[in-house]
Amino acid sequence: MSKKIFVIVGDNLGLSREQIDYEALEILKFPVFVGETEYRQSEEHNAQWLISKFENEKVVAKSSTLIHNEIADIIERNRTNYDLFIHVVMSSGLSAASFLAAENVRKQYENIVPVINVDSRQAVNGVGSVLLGIIDLIKTNPNMSIEELEAACQQIVENTFSWFVLPDLNYLYRGGRIGKAQSLMGSVLHIIPLLGLMGNEKEGIILAMGKARTFRQINTMMMEQINVKMKEKSVSTIKRAITLQGYGDKNKEAIAEFMEKLKTLPCNEIIHGKGGLVDAVHYGPGAYGVSILL
Amino acid sequence: MNAINSGISEQAAVVFDLETVNEIIENIYHYLNKHKEYLNSLNVFPVPDGDTGLNMVLTLQGAMAHMKINEKNYSHSGEYLEDFAEQMLLNSRGCSGVILSLFAQGFTQITANNDFSKENIYRAIENGDRNAYEGTENPREGTMLTIMKALSEKYAELMSKQDNPFAIIQQTIPYLKEVLNQTPEMLPVLKQAGVVDSGGAGFIVLLEGINNELGQYIDTGIPVPNLLRIGRITRKLLNKRLSELRKSPLAPLILNIDSSRIQNSRLAEALQNVRNMLVNLHVNHNNRNGRSLKRKKIIADLQYLDNSWNPEIKEKFCTEFVLESNAILSKNQLKEKIGHYGDSLIIVNANNKYKVHIHTNKPNDLFEEVSQYGTLLFTKVDDMKKQHRNFISDDEIDYEKDKSVFCIVSGKGFADILQKIGADDILCYGKNKPSVNQLVKGLNDLKAKNIIAASDDGDILMALKYAVTLCKSSVYIVESENPVSLISILMNISKDYDIHTMFEAAMNNVNNIPFCGIARSTRHVLSQGGSPVNKGDYFAVYQKKIVLADKSKERLMTNVVEKISATHTLVTIYKGADAKNDNNLMKQLKNQFPSLDFEEYYGGQPDYLYYLTFD
Numbered sequence: 018m019s020k021k022i023f024v025i026v027g028d029n030l031g032l033s034r035e036q037i038d039y040e041a042l043e044i045l046k047f048p049v050f051v052g053e054t055e056y057r058q059s060e061e062h063n064a065q066w067l068i069s070k071f072e073n074e075k076v077v078a079k080s081s082t083l084i085h086n087e088i089a090d091i092i093e094r095n096r097t098n099y100d101l102f103i104h105v106v107m108s109s110g111l112s113a114a115s116f117l118a119a120e121n122v123r124k125q126y127e128n129i130v131p132v133i134n135v136d137s138r139q140a141v142n143g144v145g146s147v148l149l150g151i152i153d154l155i156k157t158n159p160n161m162s163i164e165e166l167e168a169a170c171q172q173i174v175e176n177t178f179s180w181f182v183l184p185d186l187n188y189l190y191r192g193g194r195i196g197k198a199q200s201l202m203g204s205v206l207h208i209i210p211l212l213g214l215m216g217n218e219k220e221g222i223i224l225a226m227g228k229a230r231t232f233r234q235i236n237t238m239m240m241e242q243i244n245v246k247m248k249e250k251s252v253s254t255i256k257r258a259i260t261l262q263g264y265g266d267k268n269k270e271a272i273a274e275f276m277e278k279l280k281t282l283p284c285n286e287i288i289h290g291k292g293g294l295v296d297a298v299h300y301g302p303g304a305y306g307v308s309i310l311l
Numbered sequence: 312m313n314a315i316n317s318g319i320s321e322q323a324a325v326v327f328d329l330e331t332v333n334e335i336i337e338n339i340y341h342y343l344n345k346h347k348e349y350l351n352s353l354n355v356f357p358v359p360d361g362d363t364g365l366n367m368v369l370t371l372q373g374a375m376a377h378m379k380i381n382e383k384n385y386s387h388s389g390e391y392l393e394d395f396a397e398q399m400l401l402n403s404r405g406c407s408g409v410i411l412s413l414f415a416q417g418f419t420q421i422t423a424n425n426d427f428s429k430e431n432i433y434r435a436i437e438n439g440d441r442n443a444y445e446g447t448e449n450p451r452e453g454t455m456l457t458i459m460k461a462l463s464e465k466y467a468e469l470m471s472k473q474d475n476p477f478a479i480i481q482q483t484i485p486y487l488k489e490v491l492n493q494t495p496e497m498l499p500v501l502k503q504a505g506v507v508d509s510g511g512a513g514f515i516v517l518l519e520g521i522n523n524e525l526g527q528y529i530d531t532g533i534p535v536p537n538l539l540r541i542g543r544i545t546r547k548l549l550n551k552r553l554s555e556l557r558k559s560p561l562a563p564l565i566l567n568i569d570s571s572r573i574q575n576s577r578l579a580e581a582l583q584n585v586r587n588m589l590v591n592l593h594v595n596h597n598n599r600n601g602r603s604l605k606r607k608k609i610i611a612d613l614q615y616l617d618n619s620w621n622p623e624i625k626e627k628f629c630t631e632f633v634l635e636s637n638a639i640l641s642k643n644q645l646k647e648k649i650g651h652y653g654d655s656l657i658i659v660n661a662n663n664k665y666k667v668h669i670h671t672n673k674p675n676d677l678f679e680e681v682s683q684y685g686t687l688l689f690t691k692v693d694d695m696k697k698q699h700r701n702f703i704s705d706d707e708i709d710y711e712k713d714k715s716v717f718c719i720v721s722g723k724g725f726a727d728i729l730q731k732i733g734a735d736d737i738l739c740y741g742k743n744k745p746s747v748n749q750l751v752k753g754l755n756d757l758k759a760k761n762i763i764a765a766s767d768d769g770d771i772l773m774a775l776k777y778a779v780t781l782c783k784s785s786v787y788i789v790e791s792e793n794p795v796s797l798i799s800i801l802m803n804i805s806k807d808y809d810i811h812t813m814f815e816a817a818m819n820n821v822n823n824i825p826f827c828g829i830a831r832s833t834r835h836v837l838s839q840g841g842s843p844v845n846k847g848d849y850f851a852v853y854q855k856k857i858v859l860a861d862k863s864k865e866r867l868m869t870n871v872v873e874k875i876s877a878t879h880t881l882v883t884i885y886k887g888a889d890a891k892n893d894n895n896l897m898k899q900l901k902n903q904f905p906s907l908d909f910e911e912y913y914g915g916q917p918d919y920l921y922y923l924t925f926d
Contacts, residue, residue: 204731206883207910208802228732228802230926231881231908 019159023099024152025091027083027115028058029107031142031261031290031308032149039152041099043091047295048081055081056294064297068265071302077191078298082114088122092130101163102132103155103170105148108214109136110221111194131163135170138221139214140194141300142259142290142308143179147216149257149288150177150310173310177216178246180226180239181261181306184268186210188301194223209235212306213242232271240278243309252311255284259308263292267303279307332388333378335524336395340371342520343513350516352834353509363509366405366744366770367517370412373402373746389425396420400777401751404744407510409773410443410455411517417442432476436463447773453497455510461490462518477525480518487515505836538578541565542613545585549606553592562589581612632678634665636685648684652677664688710784714810715759718797719745719766719775722888722915725794732801735759742917744771750778754786761810763817765789765797767916787814794885794916795826795924824926825879827871828852828919829864849920864920865896869903871923879925882907885914890921 046057109116123132137147150173213226229235350364377398385391396415403412418439465483495502653671715735726739769792779786803820838857850860861867
């Protein structure tokens with residue numbers, strides 16, 4: 018008999034609810050603070066709203082971690098109807114507190130209902146990639162044991178790779194997520210950094226993947242690195258690509274050029290992701306990128 | 312400077328004390344310094360970065376400064392000069408400095424035995440020439456190496472006609488100048504610039520300096536072989552009957568030999584006796600017995616001198632090696648095996664290691680043979696790298712990081728930029744190229760196990776390569792030649808990867824950014840297309856060729872952007888240290904090329920007024 022599985026994910030996944038074809042899913046909203054006021058993603062308070070505040074009011078925003086009780090509340094409300102909960106969590110390397118909160122909830126329900134916390138080693142559309150990969154898995158292999166599922170989820174994590182172009186690293190720096198990209202900060206020369214979250218890197222922190230002087234160069238670099246990764250993994254077709262965009266009008270041309278380039282890749286599905294409020298805190302105006310599942 | 316052997320020396324001894332040697336070196340240095348600007352002007356591109364003369368001068372200066380503070384005691388000038396050459400190498404700057412130092416190192420390795428005879432100096436020149444060639448990656452004709460080879464060949468040719476090595480060197484100079492004048496035919500880049508090779512010219516200037524100093528020691532003495540030939544003829548003559556002796560046309564010739572030109576005292580004495588006897592023979596026809604006795608003694612003396620003349624003795628190299636062998640069980644056993652290679656054999660033995668000193672003509676054959684019995688740990692003649700390693704074997708480095716990137720750059724602005732995009736340390740050298748010592752210090756100060764090193768000038772490459780042999784870290788040199796390449800390298804490497812991946816990325820991207828250098832001509836030259844570039848004109852160098860020139864800087868820059876920026880979107884201008892009066896330049900370019908982005912930075916490079924890069 019197939020398991021009934023409920024999926025939990027934070028709202029920094031680069032996808033809207035409509036883009037996820039799975040009913041038993043709840044998206045947790047990360048708290049965002051602008052000054053001392055807390056906001057959550059909504060029709061009004063979205064990525065565009067925050068980017069506009071960044072550009073026009075020079076505000077500083079911060080995000081907070083997932084809240085234990087909010088995770089537990091989802092499980093509590095659904096536990097009688099489901100056999101298993103899978104929580105796809107953003108990289109523990111980027112937010113150890115969020116993963117800890119998820120782990121504490123798992124322990125709380127240890128003898129009540131099984132919970133798998135998947136450390137996605139990703140953020141934003143990378144989390145979305147892992148999430149959709151797991152949903153594919155659940156749909157195609159409904160009879161897998163918990164152990165088999167755990168192992169398969171790990172495989173998905175290790176086959177997910179994301180690249181980000183963040184024109185201003187200060188947003189990432191202020192949010193405490195700078196990781197190894199710190200080396201790219203403070204340059205006298207104007208450089209455009211290429212960052213990455215590589216699923217096969219255990220640390221799950223943001224890596225400096227390259228730097229360029231023009232967006233055209235950085236787009237070419239991204240495409241080259243995707244091809245290298247495909248060769249490395251002996252993959253001829255990308256299972257899915259989720260783009261990252263939607264942080265204001267900045268870099269429109271560069272983003273459009275990249276999206277055109279993406280179309281040339283052998284890929285089963287390209288989803289144009291949607292940036293959310295919490296991502297905008299860390300990525301800032303004009304950010305874009307792609308996450309792929311191989 | 313050579314020692315007199317028990318037999319006849321081919322040349323009278325000229326012995327220099329260390330003070331005199333220092334004085335000679337200092338005078339040679341001043342002579343070179345006087346010609347520095349001439350050498351600097353012999354540059355392929357008419358930009359003020361020609362520094363061959365300066366590099367050679369600084370190389371000598373560095374070695375001199377070290378020797379002044381050095382408290383080591385030297386037993387003779389050969390030993391002193393060997394150390395001086397080592398210091399030249401450590402203080403060498405630019406390609407010209409390194410090649411010159413390599414020649415000096417090879418030369419002084421041979422004269423370290425204090426033998427400055429004609430033959431030994433030939434071997435020294437040969438070894439210096441070989442050492443310089445072998446130490447130069449991709450040695451090319453038309454350079455200083457060609458002049459060194461020509462010196463070796465001409466010296467060999469003149470050896471049969473001259474005994475005094477200083478006189479031979481003096482006589483090679485006109486020939487070397489002829490060869491120098493041919494260098495533009497050997498290197499097209501010289502021909503295009505209308506200059507002779509600056510390194511080669513510098514080497515000749517140095518030889519002239521040496522000649523000025525040592526010329527006073529050139530005597531006009533009759534060569535020893537000629538004197539011995541005279542001795543042999545005299546012996547034959549003396550064996551003849553007295554009546555024949557008196558009539559012989561050779562007798563007046565012997566009587567007229569200028570005794571001041573006979574510099575070997577024993578030969579001079581013997582020939583003086585012959586003359587006295589001949590005078591007596593003509594003056595006094597009596598006293599047959601006395602004459603007969605004297606004649607016999609003179610013949611015996613001449614015979615003895617002839618027998619004691621052994622030119623082969625000069626063919627021997629002072630050779631040292633350390634052999635580690637389990638096959639050889641004693642000093643005597645080794646002595647038996649190698650004794651026939653030469654003389655002055657000394658063997659010191661500890662456990663299975665044998666330190667050997669021998670004078671031999673065939674050091675290479677000797678090394679080949681002894682290596683059959685074990686491992687050669689050290690050789691004195693030609694293993695430069697091992698000597699280098701030996702030199703620093705006591706150094707201890709506590710590595711603090713796994714990998715680092717080290718950049719050598721002249722402009723301060725570029726230094727800042729490079730530091731901010733990932734270089735761990737920068738050696739900013741300004742106008743004077745860094746010495747090997749400075750480079751070694753820079754590399755060692757990083758305390759990194761693996762280092763990627765790159766410089767903004769191809770002329771630093773040789774010095775860097777020698778610095779690497781003295782550095783304990785594994786150094787990966789990226790052969791870059793300009794500051795733009797350094798930016799390209801740093802833009803394309805990530806320290807998140809292992810050193811090999813980093814190095815590969817650096818190598819693949821060294822020439823990734825198209826760029827153009829703008830400078831002002833210091834003399835008349837021709838551009839790539841053959842059009843003249845006048846002194847004072849601005850010109851653009853693209854892919855190492857002068858592609859455009861103009862009297863107006865603004866017009867030139869506009870033409871350059873128009874010509875090169877076709878497929879690019881960003882033009883970056885790096886201003887040089889001497890870029891002035893250009894406040895409107897950027898504005899003008901932006902107006903003329905509205906579809907392009909322009910960025911401006913201070914590069915601080917001393918040679919080019921601007922570097923323009925195209926992304």
